[in-house]
Amino acid sequence: MYIISLSVSIILTAIVGIVAGCFIQNRVTAKRLGDAKDLATRIINEARKEASAQKKELLVQCQDEILQQKKAMEIEYREQEREIKNRERKVQDLTERLDEKIERVTKKEDEIIAFEKEQAAKERQLAEKEAELQNLMDEQERKLQEVCGLTVEEAKARLFQEIEARTRHEAAHIVRVIETEAKENADRKAKEIIAGAIQRYAGDYVGEQTVTAVPLPSEDMKGRIIGREGRNIRAIEAATGVDLIIDDTPETVILSAYSPMRRQVARMALERLIQDGRIHPARIEDIVLKCEEELDIQVREVGEQATFDAGVHGIHAEIVRLLGQLKYRTSFTQNVLQHSLEVSALCGMMAAELGMDVKKAKRAGLLHDIGKAVDHEVEGSHALIGADIAKKYGESKEIIHAIAAHHEDQHPETALAVLVQAADSLSAARPGARKELMESYVKRLEELEGIATGFDGVSKAYAIQAGRELRVMVNSDNIDDDRAYLLCKDIVAKIEETLTYPGQIRVTVIRERRAVSFAR
Missing domain, CATH: 1.10.3210.10 (Hypothetical protein af1432)
Known part of the structure; x- marks a missing residue:
């Protein structure tokens, strides 16, 4: 019985504990639900407040933007209104000037009409006087014909014949004397003037070359100029249009181009790249562009200096x-x-x-x-x-x-x-002023001699004095003195027609006849 009662009490105690646990759990759950509702209510209220504040801020921003746009529209409207007023004022000024011009033109027209009337009256008077003068001249001619027994045309012809015969001889003599003196004086004076000018001016000569040497600080710089797989040297040549020659010459790079301006740009760019040390395609393009701009400035300065040196202004x-x-x-x-x-x-x-x-x-x-x-x-x-x-x-x-x-x-x-x-x-x-390449020089001499030997009767031809004189030997049996003179003129004309040369070329045709005999 005791065991039974103990078991019942344990069971009751357990039931009471379970009931109490359930009650406590329900209280805790109810409290958590209440806290969650309060938290949700607080969050919702805060969100509403924040939304209201953002709404007010957006309204303020919209009002500011509307005010700014309104001000901008007002400023634009005032500018347009001011521009319209200016245009109206200009149109009014133009209208006033046009009215003044129309008035001046009208006055000019009136003056021209009056002047034309005055001229017409003067022309009528002049025509009347010319008619009176013609009548008087006709009367005088009639009287002269009666006195001398010659008509006017016959008298004029006789008078002109006498004047022409008397003056023709005198004119021919004077012309011959004048021409002779003029040729002598002109030739002498021209030689004096040219000789004096040459003596007074003695400028230096500088032979221009087609290559430029650029010194390097060391042999290692050649490799940097060439670049990886030759990209730097290709970039320089593409940007400047100049050929770079890198050979065994110690610490030197050769720039080759027929254009001195391109060589100058390439030289300036290469020197700056060497000094800067940063050599790559992008840097090369920038440096070349800057050098081209600087060279353009230098070109203008050189032109101004040339005008100053020559004493020529206002160009x-x-x-x-x-x-x-x-x-x-x-x-x-x-x-x-x-x-x-x-x-x-x-x-x-x-x-x-x-x-x-x-x-x-x-x-x-x-x-x-x-x-x-x-x-x-x-x-x-x-x-x-x-x-x-x-x-x-x-x-x-x-x-x-x-x-x-x-x-x-x-x-x-x-x-x-x-x-x-x-x-x-x-x-x-002038000697030394100009130079030619050896190939073109020899070719020009050969062409010069070939032109002379192409004529009939020429036995030999020699180009001497660096191509400034051509001596032609002719066969004296086929060419006489008169034909030698004409042959010289023909050779000169052919040279002028076919060759390009500096200065002038003297052509001398030599005809020689020798008589040889022996005393025994």
Whole structure:
């Protein structure tokens, strides 16, 4: 029984514990649910407050933007209104000026009409006087015919015949004397002037080359210039248009190109790359662009210095730039800018001797080869190209004609054009002024001798004096003295027609007849 009662009490205790546990669990669950509801309510309230604040902030921003747009619209409206008023004022001014012009034109028309009426009246009076004068002349002619028994035409013819016969002989004598004296004096004076100009001007000569040597700080720099798989050297050649020659020459790189301007850009770029030390394709392109810009500035400075040295002012800025480019142009290795300065100086000296305008002569001499700055870009003779450039930039007609005629592209019609021709020939033909490559030099001599030997009766021909003189030996049995003179003229014409050469070529035809005998 005790065990049974103990078991019952344990069971009751367990039931009570279970009931109490359930009650406690329900209380805890109810409390958690209440806390969760309070938390949710708080979160919702905070979210509503934050949404309300954002809504107010957005409304404020929208109002600000609307105000700014309104202000901008008002400013734009005021500007448009101001512009419309300005245009209305301009239109009103134009209308007033137009009215004034119409009024002036009307007055001019009235004055012209009055002047025409006055002229018509004067013309009528003049016609009446001419009729009266003609009547008087007819009366006088009739009286003269009655006195001398000759008509007017017969008297005129006889008088003209006597005057012509008397003056023809005198004129022929005077012309012959004048021509003889003029030839003697002109030849002597021309030689004096040319000799004096050459003696007074003695410029240095610098033979222009087609290669430029750039020194390197060390042999290792050659490898950096070449770059990995040759990318640096290819980038330099592509950017500058210049061939880089890297050979066994110690600490030296050779730049080869026919264009001196390209060689100059390449030299400047390579020196800067060597000094900077950063050599790669992107850096090479940047340096080349900067060097091209600097060279353009230098070209303008060179042109300005050339005009200052020649004493020529008031030249258009574009022509000054083209003059600077001539420093980087050569003709038979003669620097074209130096040649132009020489021609300017020679023109000025000879113009002073002849009593001509020295400044105009110097200007024509300085600009005579300006076409060579662009003749590689424009088709045609550099003389005609230069004349077009001078005309475009406002040079006078005399200067334009002198430029166009200095190589006989136009016939020289002024003394200034002939002066520029002479000075150009002097500067180009002086010994040492120009050089040629050996191949072209030998080829020119062979062509010169070939032209002479191509004529009938020529036995031998020799080009001497570096191609400036051609001596032709003819067969005396086939060619007489008169034909030798004509042959010389024909050879000169053929040379002028087929060859290109600096200066002039003297042709001497020699006809020799020898009589040989022996005394025994």
